[in-house]
Amino acid sequence: MVFACAAPNLLGTGAYADPRSPWFNAFFGYYEIQVAMDDADAAFGYQDPLGQPDIEAIARVGLADWNLFSNELYGVPSEVSAAACRVPIDRESGSVRRVRRGARAWDRVELPAVQACTPATARVARPVHLLWQAAFGRRPAGAPVGPAHIPMRAVFYSAWGEGECLRTGRPIWRTWVFGGTVRADIDTADTRRLLQAQLDSIHAILDQRQDLGLRVESGRGSPDPAA
Numbered sequence: 304m305v306f307a308c309a310a311p312n313l314l315g316t317g318a319y320a321d322p323r324s325p326w327f328n329a330f331f332g333y334y335e336i337q338v339a340m341d342d343a344d345a346a347f348g349y350q351d352p353l354g355q356p357d358i359e360a361i362a363r364v365g366l367a368d369w370n371l372f373s374n375e376l377y378g379v380p381s382e383v384s385a386a387a388c389r390v391p392i393d394r395e396s397g398s399v400r401r402v403r404r405g406a407r408a409w410d411r412v413e414l415p416a417v418q419a420c421t422p423a424t425a426r427v428a429r430p431v432h433l434l435w436q437a438a439f440g441r442r443p444a445g446a447p448v449g450p451a452h453i454p455m456r457a458v459f460y461s462a463w464g465e466g467e468c469l470r471t472g473r474p475i476w477r478t479w480v481f482g483g484t485v486r487a488d489i490d491t492a493d494t495r496r497l498l499q500a501q502l503d504s505i506h507a508i509l510d511q512r513q514d515l516g517l518r519v520e521s522g523r524g525s526p527d528p529a530a
Contacts, residue, residue: 308439309329315436326497327421333480333505339468339473356399358397363388370419373439377435383452393416413456417487456494456498460480460509463476481509
């Protein structure tokens with residue numbers, strides 16, 4: 304797992320915790336999920352290897368990280384973070400299409416509004432909360448508190464492959480997920496530019512790492528041009 308959010312300034316405050324900012328509650332980055340072939344017939348999120356990804360299963364990995372790991376360690380009460388995880392993911396309004404990035408194919412998934420908890424209700428009850436708030440930045444003085452939950456627009460690329468566990472040497476399924484997010488409760492030029500900047504960074508990695516992604520011949524039909 305590798306992720307990034309808005310960087311805090313020298314005073315320890317940051318746009319991640321500022322509800323006036325397009326960076327409020329926004330993360331982007333990537334995951335690799337490994338499953339032993341002895342334990343599963345297909346890669347995580349791809350019960351049918353030639354079919355579409357399981358959007359909800361893949362999205363919930365990000366939500367678990369976002370709500371239960373990042374924001375809860377930031378100081379958000381567990382009941383607030385758990386409530387966000389229980390909100391159903393609207394798969395019907397999402398879209399999936401297979402696209403090319405170089406010689407490889409990826410499933411590009413867009414979800415217009417995924418509910419997530421925010422750092423607005425964070426408190427400091429343990430030393431780890433101070434460390435997490437130092438890493439992400441605290442809410443600036445004078446900024447409004449902001450909502451406890453907001454919808455986030457998410458765009459991510461997923462694909463699967465095979466490999467070996469570096470520790471045991473056992474054959475594994477590998478699922479890769481690269482994604483960016485912005486808040487969906489506002490739609491401004493700033494939020495659109497921010498999401499595009501995240502995707503540009505992701506595209507550069509996908510284009511460079513041609514060892515990742517689906518081999519084109521394993522895809523279901525011809526993928527669209529790079530997107």
